[in-house]
Amino acid sequence: MSREKLLQLGLDLPLFPVTAVGSFPKPDYLLQGRSDFRKHKITADQLHKLEERATTFWIEQQEELGLDVLVDGEMYRGDMVAYFAENLPGFEQGGLVRSYGNRYYHKPIITGAVEWTRPMTVDWWKFAQNLTQKPVKGMLTGPYTIMDWSFNEHYPDRRATCLALAWVIRREVEALIEAGCKIIQVDEPAMSVRPEELPVLIEGLQAVTQGLSAYFITHACYGAFEHIYPDMLKAPVDNFDLEMSNSDLDMLDLFRKNPFTKDISFGVTDSHSHKIEDVATVRRRVEQALTVLPKEQIWLDPDCGLKTRSVEESIGKLRVIVEAAKSLRS
Numbered sequence: 182m183s184r185e186k187l188l189q190l191g192l193d194l195p196l197f198p199v200t201a202v203g204s205f206p207k208p209d210y211l212l213q214g215r216s217d218f219r220k221h222k223i224t225a226d227q228l229h230k231l232e233e234r235a236t237t238f239w240i241e242q243q244e245e246l247g248l249d250v251l252v253d254g255e256m257y258r259g260d261m262v263a264y265f266a267e268n269l270p271g272f273e274q275g276g277l278v279r280s281y282g283n284r285y286y287h288k289p290i291i292t293g294a295v296e297w298t299r300p301m302t303v304d305w306w307k308f309a310q311n312l313t314q315k316p317v318k319g320m321l322t323g324p325y326t327i328m329d330w331s332f333n334e335h336y337p338d339r340r341a342t343c344l345a346l347a348w349v350i351r352r353e354v355e356a357l358i359e360a361g362c363k364i365i366q367v368d369e370p371a372m373s374v375r376p377e378e379l380p381v382l383i384e385g386l387q388a389v390t391q392g393l394s395a396y397f398i399t400h401a402c403y404g405a406f407e408h409i410y411p412d413m414l415k416a417p418v419d420n421f422d423l424e425m426s427n428s429d430l431d432m433l434d435l436f437r438k439n440p441f442t443k444d445i446s447f448g449v450t451d452s453h454s455h456k457i458e459d460v461a462t463v464r465r466r467v468e469q470a471l472t473v474l475p476k477e478q479i480w481l482d483p484d485c486g487l488k489t490r491s492v493e494e495s496i497g498k499l500r501v502i503v504e505a506a507k508s509l510r511s
């Protein structure tokens with residue numbers, strides 16, 4: 182079903198399309214550049230040049246490795262929620278809170294009506310897409326996750342906050358489509374944090390996607406999916422991008438009881454582990470997936486973004502996925 186949609190959009194992908202979830206590690210010169218920029222040692226323009234250089238590097242790497250659907254690698258973002266908060270009127274920067282491990286970020290505060298005034302990701306998408314013939318995914322953070330990872334001092338409740346954000350993210354989706362983007366990923370890593378709020382998340386994604394012509398993906402990871410499956414399949418997306426390997430493919434048991442009805446970007450390498458899996462391990466994971474899922478529905482990618490891995494580890498993990506895909510196709 183979704184293959185037809187891809188063909189209608191002019192995208193003829195091979196079996197087991199290989200993609201990446203979104204983020205890649207920033208090369209050393211960009212980390213240095215971000216630090217220099219914070220200390221006012223370089224200008225915003227100089228930092229932008231470094232971000233372009235790093236984006237070009239990652240597009241070239243993905244091309245060389247042979248990925249089928251590329252990402253820009255998010256070289257211009259610190260954090261996936263803060264980036265949008267910094268660019269949307271209605272938000273103010275809050276204090277530092279801890280996210281995974283030893284990473285800290287400024288949790289944004291919604292202090293007024295959130296508004297979309299200009300595209301936030303379109304220029305980066307265009308920059309990346311101009312470097313390659315392969316499709317590049319548009320990458321956005323979903324309204325539910327932005328709501329969940331922010332403080333709200335303006336809207337009456339969580340649902341109202343989520344829906345207000347949804348209309349803003351929809352404007353960005355429209356701008357991406359107008360620019361020619363055909364595959365758009367709306368990340369919702371907070372999907373499973375409050376199972377009773379799944380209807381709010383779905384309502385938000387409906388507002389984001391309804392009536393718009395693109396192939397939509399949403400990414401979620403490291404959650405208690407047994408509480409939201411199969412209801413999560415009601416989300417209006419074509420493809421769920423899911424972490425599978427870190428949790429030992431546990432979700433396959435859920436799929437056995439209630440068939441998975443969408444395409445899936447099946448996480449075949451563990452993004453939390455330094456170890457680079459071998460091709461046989463990745464193949465074995467796909468073969469297990471094939472006991473439950475039709476092959477036409479399966480895309481392959483790492484479990485999650487790779488920004489916490491090194492450049493070498495990230496390339497190594499992508500390489501084994503591409504090699505496994507090639508061997509499975511033949």
Ligand SMILES: [Zn+2]
Pocket residue numbers: 202370400401402484485486
């Ligand atoms: Zn993730």
